[in-house]
Amino acid sequence: MSEQNILKTINGDRIAIVSGLRTPFAKQATAYHHVPALDLGKTVVNEMLERLNIDKKEIDQLVFGQVVQMPEAPNIAREIVLGTGMPVSVDAYSVSRACATSFQAVANVAESIIAGHTAVGIAGGADSSSVLPIGVSKKLAGSLVDLNKARTLGQRLKIFSQLRLKDLLPVPPAVAEYSTGLSMGDTAEQMAKTHGISREEQDALAHRSHSLAAKAWDEGLLSQEVMTAHVEPYKGFIDKDNNIRANSSLEGYAKLRPVFDRKHGSVTAANATPLTDGAAAVLMMSESKAKALGYEILGYVRSYAFSAIGVHEDMLMGPAHSTPLALDRAGIELKDLDLIEMHEAFAAQALANVKMFASDKFAKEKLGRNKAIGEIDMDKFNVNGGSLAYGHPFAATGARLITQSLNELKRRGGGLALTTACAAGGLGAAFVLESA
Numbered sequence: 001m002s003e004q005n006i007l008k009t010i011n012g013d014r015i016a017i018v019s020g021l022r023t024p025f026a027k028q029a030t031a032y033h034h035v036p037a038l039d040l041g042k043t044v045v046n047e048m049l050e051r052l053n054i055d056k057k058e059i060d061q062l063v064f065g066q067v068v069q070m071p072e073a074p075n076i077a078r079e080i081v082l083g084t085g086m087p088v089s090v091d092a093y094s095v096s097r098a099c100a101t102s103f104q105a106v107a108n109v110a111e112s113i114i115a116g117h118t119a120v121g122i123a124g125g126a127d128s129s130s131v132l133p134i135g136v137s138k139k140l141a142g143s144l145v146d147l148n149k150a151r152t153l154g155q156r157l158k159i160f161s162q163l164r165l166k167d168l169l170p171v172p173p174a175v176a177e178y179s180t181g182l183s184m185g186d187t188a189e190q191m192a193k194t195h196g197i198s199r200e201e202q203d204a205l206a207h208r209s210h211s212l213a214a215k216a217w218d219e220g221l222l223s224q225e226v227m228t229a230h231v232e233p234y235k236g237f238i239d240k241d242n243n244i245r246a247n248s249s250l251e252g253y254a255k256l257r258p259v260f261d262r263k264h265g266s267v268t269a270a271n272a273t274p275l276t277d278g279a280a281a282v283l284m285m286s287e288s289k290a291k292a293l294g295y296e297i298l299g300y301v302r303s304y305a306f307s308a309i310g311v312h313e314d315m316l317m318g319p320a321h322s323t324p325l326a327l328d329r330a331g332i333e334l335k336d337l338d339l340i341e342m343h344e345a346f347a348a349q350a351l352a353n354v355k356m357f358a359s360d361k362f363a364k365e366k367l368g369r370n371k372a373i374g375e376i377d378m379d380k381f382n383v384n385g386g387s388l389a390y391g392h393p394f395a396a397t398g399a400r401l402i403t404q405s406l407n408e409l410k411r412r413g414g415g416l417a418l419t420t421a422c423a424a425g426g427l428g429a430a431f432v433l434e435s436a
């Protein structure tokens with residue numbers, strides 16, 4: 001391991017993460033039923049700035065993302081700046097990298113710090129599966145445009161007469177791959193079959209995830225990094241993730257029917273992430289700026305990598321593709337890591353990735369490498385549970401993983417963590433983080 005292999009600015013400053021915060025995550029149509037992602041984003045950024053008592057004039061940039069976009073506020077980042085009392089001069093733009101969106105936001109702020117353009121930046125993401133941009137059918141959308149252009153009553157009546165009842169039905173956004181039409185759950189089913197991941201193994205991982213997450217909450221490990229959020233203005237508060245099952249039992253999992261392949265499948269509501277609402281953010285600075293402002297640093301971004309594969313088969317293999325790149329860039333091997341935090345989109349997807357980390361065949365055929373990335377020590381893997389339990393508000397998960405890993409490293413007295421995720425479009429993200 002060499003000091004050379006860590007991201008730094010031209011002045012030798014490391015990329016510091018000073019703080020991370022998130023809202024509690026809530027299942028679709030529960031605590032945040034009518035709260036848009038933008039409000040969740042504003043809430044978390046506002047609270048983070050309040051807690052740190054930072055002069056808002058110090059902030060140069062805010063990069064944020066939202067996977068399910070709201071057409072009326074397409075630049076969520078700028079709306080957060082304008083809605084949290086930051087100076088209007090704070091640069092803000094939005095990014096989208098499906099489930100790795102806030103990883104991308106962190107990478108963008110890191111690159112801006114490395115270039116010397118930013119000294120203090122905020123990165124994060126928010127998503128709501130409860131307040132959705134419900135659209136109209138393509139036929140109706142086309143007809144509405146034509147209606148706008150129609151000049152006579154006859155032309156208008158002709159357009160109306162071509163519409164059928166089904167064309168008038170609302171169309172919710174799909175959690176599916178645009179180019180194949182396959183849902184993420186269909187892909188998880190594919191991966192279970194290709195990699196021989198049994199239903200029992202999937203249920204066991206989900207049970208582990210819920211049990212560890214419940215324990216983490218019981219022990220107070222998350223109380224600092226998760227804020228209390230308002231449910232709907234003036235209606236109440238939520239102070240804990242509401243998907244986690246403290247009384248998770250394997251018998252309960254076994255009873256559930258598969259959802260995506262009802263006949264031969266193994267992916268159920270319990271071994272898939274639920275649709276979730278929430279937001280998360282991190283405050284980043286160049287190392288010297290953090291020290292000059294007197295902030296304690298939580299950790300550093302040592303390296304990161306993104307990867308991309310095809311979308312027709314086993315598309316959610318992002319961790320197995322991006323991790324070796326990030327490890328190489330960090331100048332380390334898998335065995336040097338103290339923690340491995342992998343986004344659990346589905347138990348089948350996480351287990352397929354764990355399996356392929358250890359496979360020489362996969363390394364040779366898919367990664368063009370001589371040997372496997374390495375066997376994951378499960379004692380280091382998602383030690384406080386994962387997305388199966390916490391839930392997965394798409395754009396917020398990366399920032400959750402980064403904050404949770406750095407806080408856990410700190411509790412353990414330091415070290416290195418890998419945080420990694422798969423994403424739609426065959427994308428993958430991996431970050432190597434170093435405790436301060």
Ligand SMILES: CC(=O)SCCNC(=O)CCNC(=O)[C@H](O)C(C)(C)COP(=O)(O)OP(=O)(O)OC[C@H]1O[C@@H](n2cnc3c(N)ncnc32)[C@H](O)[C@@H]1OP(=O)(O)O
Pocket residue numbers: 099175184185206210245248249252253256259268269270271272273274275316344345346392422423424
């Ligand atoms: C890169 C990526 O991250 S890709 C991933 C992107 N995300 C997704 O694709 C989301 C995938 N998930 C989903 O679409 C949905 O959660 C689904 C379709 C799997 C399930 O949706 P729903 O049926 O609405 O789930 P719901 O929460 O109602 O649970 C169904 C049942 O399972 C039960 N259940 C859920 N979790 C558990 C559990 N851990 N243990 C026991 N029972 C459980 C519920 O109690 C419920 O039982 P009931 O019908 O008796 O009330």
